[in-house]
Amino acid sequence: MSYQLPIRLISCSLAVLAVCASYGAEQRYSPQELEAAKAKLRQHNRLWTFQAGAIFGQEWLSRAPEDAELRALYARQLHGQLYGRREIQEQADAILEREPDNPWGLYAQALAFLADWKHSEAAESSLRAWELLPRPEFAATHLQALRSKGVEEGMAFLGSLDAETLQHPEVLHARAELEYTARYALEEPAYADTSLATLAMLRARWPDHVSGYFQAAEQLYQSNKPQEALPLIEEAIRLSPGSAEVRYWHWNILNKTDLLPADERHPAIEASIAEYRKAAPETGRGLALLTTTYRSVLEDEEKAAEFEAKLMALAPESRHASWIHQEKFQREYQRLQPELDRIEREHGADSQEYQDQLRLVCDAAYQFLEKPLYDDSFRGRAYLDLFYALSTMNPIPAEELADAVRGLVRYEQLNPHITHSVAPISMADHTPYAEEAAELARGGIQAMIDKAEKRGGEEDSLNYYLSLVHDAIGWASYKAGRIEEGRNELERALELSGTNTSVHYHLGQVFEHMATEAEDQDAAEAVRNWLDKAEESYIAGLEARSWGENPCQEALEALYERRHGSREGLDEYLAVFNERERSRRRERILESRLDTARTYEPFALPKLDGDLVDSADLKGKIAVLHFWGTWCGPCVVELPEYQKFHARYLDDPEVEVISISNDKSRDVVDKHMEENEYDFTVLMDDGYVQTADIKGWPTTWFVDGDGYIQIVQLGSGGSDSHL
Template sequence: MDRVRRGYHGRDWWGCAREGATLRLQYPDSAPLQAWTLLCVARSGEDAVPLADAMLSERPGDPWALFARAGALVDHPGRGEAESIPAARVAQTALPDHPDATWLLARALVVHAAQSEAAAFFAAQPGPTSAQLHALELAFTLNTPDVNTQRVFALAEQARAADPRCVDAEFLPGLWLLNRRRPAEAEVLVRRALELSPHSAAIRSTLWSAIRQADHRDAADKRAAIEADMRLLLLTRGDAPEALMAARQASQDMFKETYEALSDELVARFPAYQQADWARYERLAALWEARYERRQKGAPDPAADEHLRRELDAFIARPPSRPALLGDVYHERYRLVRDDDAAAPEALLAAVQAWAPHEQRNIHSLADAAVELAERTPYRTEAEAIARLALQRLDARVALVRAAFSDQAVVDSETAAFSTALHGALGAVLLAQGRRAEARAELDAAWSQGKRTSPELFVRMAALAEAEDRIADAEALLAEGLSRWRGEEICDKPLKRLYQRQHGDDRGYAAHRQKLEAAVRDRRRAALLSTAIAEPKPLPPFVLPRLGGGEVRSESLRGRIAVINVWAKWCGPCVAEMSALQDLADAFAGAPDVVVGTVNVDTKTDDLAAWLAERGLRLEVLLGTRYARDNGYDTLPLTLFVDHDGRIVFTHEGATERLVEEFTWRIEALRQRASAPASKLVRPAG
C-alpha cells in the first residue's frame, strides 16, 4: 500500500493505479491497498465511483471502503461538490485519528468548500501533522489572495522536514514561482520533484512551461528540450491518458501533427476518461471559434456550420463526465439555431429547452435566450419559465463565487452583474407578453443595481420607455448604450428601427443619431470623471522586462501621465480594443507629458512579438504576469491612469466602445489637475 500511496502523492496517478492493480493480485484482501488504488484511478481521469461502490458492497461498513468512496467522489466532476465532503466526514469517523482520513477530509474541503472553511480546518489541526497534510495546506495557501514567499517556503520546509521525499514540497513552490514569472528558480525545484517522481505527467508538464518561459533559452533550444523530454515521458507513460494529455497540450503550438495524433489517440483509447472529454471539447471549441471569426468577418460558410452541427450532436450523444462541458455544447447548439434566420420557432424553443437543464454557470446567457424566444416566437410563456429558471439558479451561482473569492467586494460585484442581467431579461420577457407593470418592476430592479455596462439593458429599458410613449427617453437610452462595450452591435439597430417607426423611413437617421450622441456626451463625460479615486494611491513600483529587450522602471513615468493597459492574448475584449489603444498611443505620440503602454500577462510570450506585428500593433509591451498577480490585477482588460506624481487616479475595468474618446477625457482631466494651483484642486465625490 505504501508504494501506491507514494505514487499518488508523487502525482503519478496512472502509474500508481497500474501498480495497485498488480499488487492486488498478490494481496487481494488488503482493503487499504484497494482503497488507495481507487484514489489513483480517480485522479488519473477515470470515474472511480462505481468501483468504490462495488468495494463498499463487498465490504459493507468497511472503513477503507468508505475512504475509497469519499476519495472517488472528490474527483468526480458531477457529484464531487455535493457529496464528497459528507462522505469524507463519514470516512474520518470510521478511521478516527488516522492521518490518511484526516488528509482526505482536508482535500475534500480544499477542492469543494469555501476558502474560509478550509482555512479553519487547517488552523484547528493540533501539533505536528503529516507531510501530505502540510503539502495540502501549501496547495491551499497558493490559491489564497494574500500569500507571500515566506509563507510558501515555510510550509514547504515543514512538509520536507516531515518527509524528505515529499514531492509537493518541491513541486508546489516551483509551480508558485513559475506563476510569478520566475522560471529559472521554478525549474530548479520542479526538476527536484522529478527526481523524486520521474514518471509524473503533471510535473513534466510544469517543467515544459518553465522551459517555455526561460529567458536564457532561444526558441530552438526550448523546442528541442521540450521535445526530448516529451519523448521520455511517452516512452515511460505512453499508455497513460494523463501523459498523452500533457504531451498533447505542449504540442499544440509547437508540433501540430503530434497534437492532432495525440488527440486522436486519447479519444480512441480512453473514451471514458476526462482527458478524452477535454480533447473532444477543445476540438469542438476550435470549430465554433472559427465560426465566430467567420461571422465577425461577414463570411458565412453554411457547409462548415453544418459540420459543426454534426459534431455538436455527436458530442451530445456521448455525454462527457464534466457537466459544464455539456452545458457549453448545448449553448453553442442553441446559437446555431438562433443565428439561422430560416429556423422555425419550434426549433428555437427546442434548442433552448434542451440547453436549459445543463446550464449552471452562464445563466445570464440562458436568460438572454429567453428574451430571444419571447421576441422571435409565440412561445412567450415558455420563455418566462426559462427566465425564471435562470433567476432561481442565481443563488447557486453566487454561492460558487463566494467559495472562489474571499474578497467580499468581488462577490458583491459579481452578484450585482448577474442580478442586473437576469432581472433585465425577465423584464424584457414580461414586456413581450404585454405585462407592462411587472416588466417595469423587473427592469427597475435591474437598473437599480448600478451595473449599467451592458448595452442589452439599455435596449430593454428603451423598449419599456417606447411602450410607455416616452420616445425621447427611449432614444436617449439607446444613444447612451451605443458607448458601452459592443454598444454599436447591440444598440444601433434598435435605435434605427425606433427612428423608422417615428418617421416612416431611415432618411435623416445618421444626423439624428449624431445629435442624440452629442446630447448624452456631456453626461457620459461627467459620469466618467466622477469615478476619480478620492484618495489616489501610488502605482505599485515595478522593474519589468520590455518585449524586444531592455527593461522599464516605474520611476521613469514620474512627471508624466501614464496610461497602462493590462491585457492578455487569450482575453477576447483585450484583443478587440487593441487597435483603438494603438490609435490612442498614436494620438499622444508627440505629447511629452503622456505615455501609453501595456503590461501583458500571458504566461507564454515567445510568439508575442510576431502576434503584435501581424496585427500592425506598435504599442510598448512590458511583461508583467507576476506584477499583475501580486497586485490583484485580475480583471482584464484593466487600464490604470496614473498622474504626474505616480498615483493611480482612474481605473477602467473591461473594454469600452469609445476608448479613444473616454481615455482622452481622463488624460485631459489629469492634465488639468497637474496645472491647477493646489488651492483650486477639489476632491471628487466619493
C-alpha cells in the same frame, strides 16, 4: 503523534472486523501483505505515479474489497490522475453505504468533491474525516479544499495543527499550495516566496518526496523562470521517471528554458518521452498528456493522432478522452475564428463567404457534441460557440438557435449573463418560442443568486445579475404577447440595475408599442406620454455605451423621425444630447467612487515576451484591465473592438490598456494575436483570476489613478465613456 480512535470509531472497526471474518475463507492475503499494499499505495502518492498506483490498487481491491482504508487510498490514485467525480465517488459510496461515518469514506468523498470543483462540500467532508480520525492525509485534503473555499480559514486550520502533523509531507505540500494562493487572496505577494520556502523545507525533510521538487518547478515555471525550474523538475524525474504529471511539466519546461539552444529543445523532449514510456504503464492520463504534448508543444500532428487513437481505444468515454475531444474542438475553433474575422473585414458579415464560415464553426461544434463525452460539463463551451455562430447568421436558423439556447441553459454555467439573459433574448427575437424563452430565463433566477453568493454575495453584483434575468423574462414575455407582464418585469430589471443598456432599449420598445396602441384609440396625450417615456429610456440606455453598436442609438434616431416626420435637425438634437450625457456620466462616475469603488489584489504577471508587468507601475494612470481567453467565444468575438479601443489610447500617457489572458498556453495566445494582427498588451494569468473576483468572461475593470476599481463591466461591453 499517536492516532487514537474515538469510541464510535472503535465500534465501527469491530463491525469491519466482523465483515472481514466473513471473508475469511476467501482471503488470499495475510494482514502483513495488506499493510504492505497500503504502504505501496502511499509510495505511489509520494512518487506521483498515480497511473501505476491505480492499477496496483484495483488489483488489491479485488482481493480486499472490504478494507475501507485500502479503497480510500485507491480513490487517491484516481484523484491524482485527474479522474472525474464518478469513479472516485464509487469508492466513497462503497465505504459509506456500510459505515456512514467511516473517516476513510469521508476522505474519499472529499476527493470526489474536489474532482468536481465543489470545494465547500469537500471542506465539510474532509473536516468531518479529520475530526473522526486525525490522519495527516485528511488534514492535507481539508487544506486543499480551503485553498479555493477560503484562504484565511485555511490559514487558521493550519495554525491549529500539531507540530508532527505540520511536518507530514502531504501537509507541507498542501500548505505550500495554500500559501501560493494567499499571495493574491490576502494581497501579500511575499507569500509566493513563503510557498517556495515551505517546499524547500519539504525537500530537506523528505528528500525522496516528489512534491517538494515538482510543485516548486511548476511555480517557478508559472512565474516565467524555466531556468530555475529545470533542475528541480529533473530531480523529480530522477525520483519518479514514470510519473506522467512530472514528465508533462518537464516537457513544458524544456520547451521554454534558455539553458538549451532552441534546436535542442524538441529532441530533449522526445528523449524524455521515450524514457517515460519505458518507465510507465500505458494509461488514459498518460496517453492524454502525450497527445497534448505532441499537438501543442512539438506540433507533430501525426504522432498526436497516434496517441489519441490509443487513448480512444483504451478509454473512449473517460474524462481524459473528453479533454482531448475538447482540446481539438477548441483548436479548430481558434483556426476558424481568424478566417471569420478576415472575411468580415473584407467582404462583410452579410457575404456568402462569411455565412459559409459560420456554418463551419457550427459543424465543428456539432461534431464535438456527438462525441461520447465523460459528462455534461464538457458541453457548455460548445453550445456557447454554437449559439454565437447561429445568432450571427443571416437568416438565423430558428430551430437550430432554439436548440442551442436549450443546450446553453442546460449545460453552460460559467457565463450566466449569456446563458440566462442574452441567449433567451435571442431566442425570443428570432424563434417562435418566446414563451419558452421566458421560462428558460426565469429558471436562471436561483442560479444567479447562487453564483452571487459563491462570489461573496455583494449586493451590487447580485442586483446586476438579477437585472439581466428580469430583462430577459420581460422581453420574452413581451414578444410572447404578454405586454403588461413584460413591462413589469423590465421595470423590475431597471430597479435592480440602471446600468443595463439592454433593459433601457427593451423598455423603450415596449413604451413605443403602448404609444402605437394609444394611436389606434386616438389618444393623443397618451401617445405623447408613451413616446416621452421611450425617449427617456433610450437616452438612459446611451449612458452605458458598450463596445460595438448600442441599440438605443438607432432606436432614438428612429423615434426622432417618428415624432418629427423626418430626420431634419437630428444631428443638432444628438449633439446637444451627447454633450449633456457626457457631463452626466462624469458626475455619476465621480459619485460612484464614494459608494462602490474598491481596490484590487496586486499582481506581477508576465507579458507574452516574458517581461513582467507590476500593478504598482499603474499608479497615477487610468488603467483598463480586460480579462479574457481564446477559449471564451464572447471574448474572441469582441476582440476586434478591443483592439480599436487599445489603438485609441495607445499614445495617451495617462491611460494604460492591459489585457489578462486566462489561457494555459502562451503559444496559443501568441498565435491568436499574430493571426488577427492584434498588438494590445497581453499578460498571462498564473492563477490571479481565481482570487480576483472575476464573475464572468470577458470582464473589464476601469481603475482610477489611485488604484480604485470604479467600474466593472461584465461580458461584452465597456468603453471610453468610462474614462
